[in-house]
Amino acid sequence: xxxxxxxxxxxxxxxxxxxxxxxxxxxxxxxxxxxxxxxxxxxxxxxxxxxxxxxxxxxxxxxxxxxxxxxxxxxxxxxxxxxxxxxxxxxxxxxxxxxxxxxxxxxxxx
Amino acid sequence: xxxxxxxxxxxxxxxxxxxxxxxxxxxxxxxxxxxxxxxxxxxxxxxxxxxxxxxxxxxxxxxxxxxxxxxxxxxxxxxxxxxxxxxxxxxxxxxxxxxxxxxxxxxxxxxxxxxxxxxxxxxxxxxxxxxxxxxx
Numbered sequence: 001x002x003x004x005x006x007x008x009x010x011x012x013x014x015x016x017x018x019x020x021x022x023x024x025x026x027x028x029x030x031x032x033x034x035x036x037x038x039x040x041x042x043x044x045x046x047x048x049x050x051x052x053x054x055x056x057x058x059x060x061x062x063x064x065x066x067x068x069x070x071x072x073x074x075x076x077x078x079x080x081x082x083x084x085x086x087x088x089x090x091x092x093x094x095x096x097x098x099x100x101x102x103x104x105x106x107x108x109x110x
Numbered sequence: 111x112x113x114x115x116x117x118x119x120x121x122x123x124x125x126x127x128x129x130x131x132x133x134x135x136x137x138x139x140x141x142x143x144x145x146x147x148x149x150x151x152x153x154x155x156x157x158x159x160x161x162x163x164x165x166x167x168x169x170x171x172x173x174x175x176x177x178x179x180x181x182x183x184x185x186x187x188x189x190x191x192x193x194x195x196x197x198x199x200x201x202x203x204x205x206x207x208x209x210x211x212x213x214x215x216x217x218x219x220x221x222x223x224x225x226x227x228x229x230x231x232x233x234x235x236x237x238x239x240x241x242x243x244x245x246x
Contacts, residue, residue, distance in 0.1 A: 001121060005128050012135040019138050027201040031148035035155055042159045045166050045182055057178045068189040075196035078204055
């Protein structure tokens with residue numbers, strides 16, 4: 001039973017990978033990537049039951065935490081303006097009045 | 111007796127969870143809009159993955175193992191809606207051309223109250239791959 005659910009999760013992950021590749025907008029890809037990450041967290045939990053090792057639960061927890069933090073960082077990074085080159089505008093940064101956080105790619109000139 | 115009951119409940123939870131995950135996958139392919147696909151993904155997985163992890167917690171070999179799996183269940187339940195709300199709000203703000211949305215009730219609310227655009231909108235379309243998606 002657990003092996004069947006594991007196979008189903010892997011097949012659904014492949015199907016969502018198709019949506020990642022195909023999705024016309026950025027939000028499609030983010031949604032499908034989030035879904036794939038969540039399904040792999042559950043797959044790790046089921047794998048820990050199959051192999052009867054408790055370490056996979058720790059790996060699943062850390063992976064889920066990283067996924068959550070990544071999504072929040074992506075959401076924050078989407079709201080900031082595209083940074084201007086360093087020689088033209090020094091204090092142009094966040095587009096919506098965020099006071100904290102450096103703009104993206106400040107050190108790397110385009 | 112209790113062992114049989116736990117295994118039966120675990121089987122039911124795993125079956126229901128895998129149905130919801132399958133429904134989520136179908137919705138990810140069939141929904142017409144990016145926001146509806148995000149909605150399908152998070153609704154399907156918050157319930158489906160939660161039920162599967164609950165079924166795994168009931169089928170655990172020891173109580174301590176089951177408690178550790180229940181921690182992952184709590185974590186999924188708490189973080190999935192928060193991340194989805196953040197992503198949806200960010201994408202709604204930066205998406206300048208909203209003509210491709212199927213239904214936009216927030217825009218109707220803003221028009222009714224005659225509010226200006228929120229300050230989080232950016233003028234450059236560089237964040238989106240293509241703000242006008244083709245129908246697929």
